[in-house]
Structure formats: C-alpha cells, structure tokens
Amino acid sequence: MFTKFRIRDYDFKLVFMILALAVIGVMVIGSAEPSLQTRQLAGVVAGAALMIIISFFNYSWIIRLNWLMYILNLALLLAVKYLGDDGGGAQRWLELGGLRFQPSETAKILLILFFAQFIMKYREKLNTVRIIGSCIVLVAVPWYLIYKQPDLSTSIVVIVIFCVIMFAGGISWKVVIGALTVVIPAVALLVSLALQPDSNILKGFQVDRILGFINPEEYADTTAYQQLNSVTAIASGQLDGKGYKNNEITSVKNGNFISEAQTDFIFAVIGEEFGFKGSLTVIVLMFGIALECISVARKAKDLAGTIIAAGMGGIIAFQGFFNIGVATFILPNTGLPLPFVSYGLTSLMSLFMGMGFVLNVRLQAKKSK
Numbered sequence: 001m002f003t004k005f006r007i008r009d010y011d012f013k014l015v016f017m018i019l020a021l022a023v024i025g026v027m028v029i030g031s032a033e034p035s036l037q038t039r040q041l042a043g044v045v046a047g048a049a050l051m052i053i054i055s056f057f058n059y060s061w062i063i064r065l066n067w068l069m070y071i072l073n074l075a076l077l078l079a080v081k082y083l084g085d086d087g088g089g090a091q092r093w094l095e096l097g098g099l100r101f102q103p104s105e106t107a108k109i110l111l112i113l114f115f116a117q118f119i120m121k122y123r124e125k126l127n128t129v130r131i132i133g134s135c136i137v138l139v140a141v142p143w144y145l146i147y148k149q150p151d152l153s154t155s156i157v158v159i160v161i162f163c164v165i166m167f168a169g170g171i172s173w174k175v176v177i178g179a180l181t182v183v184i185p186a187v188a189l190l191v192s193l194a195l196q197p198d199s200n201i202l203k204g205f206q207v208d209r210i211l212g213f214i215n216p217e218e219y220a221d222t223t224a225y226q227q228l229n230s231v232t233a234i235a236s237g238q239l240d241g242k243g244y245k246n247n248e249i250t251s252v253k254n255g256n257f258i259s260e261a262q263t264d265f266i267f268a269v270i271g272e273e274f275g276f277k278g279s280l281t282v283i284v285l286m287f288g289i290a291l292e293c294i295s296v297a298r299k300a301k302d303l304a305g306t307i308i309a310a311g312m313g314g315i316i317a318f319q320g321f322f323n324i325g326v327a328t329f330i331l332p333n334t335g336l337p338l339p340f341v342s343y344g345l346t347s348l349m350s351l352f353m354g355m356g357f358v359l360n361v362r363l364q365a366k367k368s369k
Helices: 012-032 034-054 059-083 103-121 129-147 152-169 173-194 204-214 225-237 266-299 303-327 345-363
Strands: 085-087 090-096 099-101
Touching: 012 034, 012 266, 012 345, 034 345, 059 090, 059 103, 059 129, 059 303, 059 345, 099 103, 103 129, 103 152, 103 303, 103 345, 129 152, 152 303, 225 266, 225 303, 266 303, 266 345, 303 345
Parallel strands: none
Antiparallel strands: 085 090, 090 099
16 A cells, blocks of 8 residues: 655656646635635645655545445535525535535546556457447436535536546547447537427526627626626736735626626636736646646556556546636636635645546656656
C-alpha cells in the first residue's frame, strides 16, 4: 500500500497551479459572499492536506477495492433518493453525522477509480460487445440516480467522464466513429423533443434555461437574467478590473444583480473585479492543470494510471469550459461549478482527492531514458 518515492518525481508544478487557483477562489468568494470565505479557506487547507496524504498512497493497491467503491457509490446515491435533503427543487444532499455533502460530486471520482481497475483488467477485450456493454450498464446505474435527483448538469459530466475513460482505455476508433454517427442525431432529436410544449423529458426550469439561451430577449427578465448580468459584469471589468471588493455603485455584484455569485457565476465576479487579466489568469491555470493531467496520463506506468489522470483532466477541462461558457453566455445555463474556485466543499474536497491520485500516478510514472 505504501511505496518509497523520490521527492524529485513529485509534481510540484501541478500542486502550485491547483493551490494558486484555490487561493483565487477563496479571495473571490470573500468578495461575492464574505460569510463563506472562512469555510472555503478551511476547505482548501483540509483538501490540500488530504491531497498530499493521498498522493503517497499506492493507487495500484487502492483501486483493487474498485467494486467496494462502486457499491459505496450506489449506496450513497440511493441514500440521497430516499433520505436526502431538498433544496432548490432538487434532492441532491445527504446529511450523515452532522456532515452535509453532495454524493454526486464524489461519484465522479469513485467512477474514475472504479473504471481504472475494471478496464485495465479487461483491456484485451475492451472492444468486444460484452465489455463495452458491461461498461455502459455499469455507468448507466449511477448516471440514472444522479439524473433523477434531478441533476442534469452533473449527469452530463458523468457521460463526458465516461467517454474520456473509454478513450483513454483504448477503445477502437471504429467504435468511436460508429457511436458518434448514432449519438449526434439522437441527441439532436432528443433536444428537439424535449423543447416541445407537452414534453416531460426535461424539467420545466431546464427547458426554460435552453429557451432563454436561444432567445435571450424574450427571457431577459427570467431565465436569461443571470447570464445577461454576468456578461455585463465581465465586460465592465475591462482590462484591469474595478478592484477587489470595490464599492462602486455601478458594480453588478454590489447591486446584487447576480444571485449565488459565489457558485455558478463566480467567473463574473472575477471578470468584474480583476478584469481581462484576472480572467485570463484563471483560464490559463485551469488549462494548465488539465494539460498537466494529460502529461501525467501519457507517462503513467500502466493503463489504470492513464485513466485516472485523463479522467481528472477531463473533469477540470469540461467543467471549467462549461462554467466560463455559461458566465459569458456562449452556453446555456448548466449550474456547473468552476473547479477549485466556486464555493462548494463537497466539490472542492472531491477534486483535491482526485488530484491526490494524479500526483501518485506521477510519482510512479515511467522513467525517461
């Protein structure tokens, strides 16, 4: 379980980028919602410590417990279904021993670890109908439980993670192309049907978000309101921003024109207070973390390490792109947090845990000749 590692093999560059992004998150949350800054800071400290501890555990030993992880994942998601707390029209939270957390966030990490071992075990048969079908069924069960909370945004992330895992695992291009020829038209048809007045595929608020994106003028006072104000805030920051915790009357944040600015629209606060320079810094750090994960995946000692690093890189890249895309109104409102920046202790701790495994993959990477 424990292996001796060389400190020179430790990925300090990745640690620096993660902590830099997390510190920016603590600062901006202190401006968006000062009462939450201390909790976020405590989460960063605890998460960073957990990341460092996990980085020295041999991931090859831990992922042998992959079926236990899978069962635990399903147990937590089922507990949410029957014992979870309601909030904002969704049942996504679970309270255990006074600790309130969101199992759908930990589900992402547990699924990556589960499939890392499962695909490595069956890597020679990955492109067979039996193994591909088994993988689809195995991901479909937790996906369905997350989707029915309802949590459309996280269920989309799970699908993306699954695609990244299968690609990193070595699925054939023939299978990929064949799947795309079926999936793309099917998704287009599904979206078209979901937007019909009598459809029950999506919840009412989810349909309104899509319609608000397509026709923002008509929904300017309802579902498009947040995104339109977010764009205004980012644009008003210009090059250098209005300053950290500024008290300008014209500030979109100070006027409370963006609700829950500390979570889904945290990038709007960054753009307004730190301008283009601050926004670019966050994007570069996010992009840098994703690229470093890909680099670690390429150097991994085995297929399981490749899947773990690639899966975590996929989470950072996809959620970062979608959160910023929503804040800049180039994508419909999805409700995904900005990794390591948005407030949310479950998401923060889960990401730190996942990155701990990536650091361990790097410690055991193949040595360059």
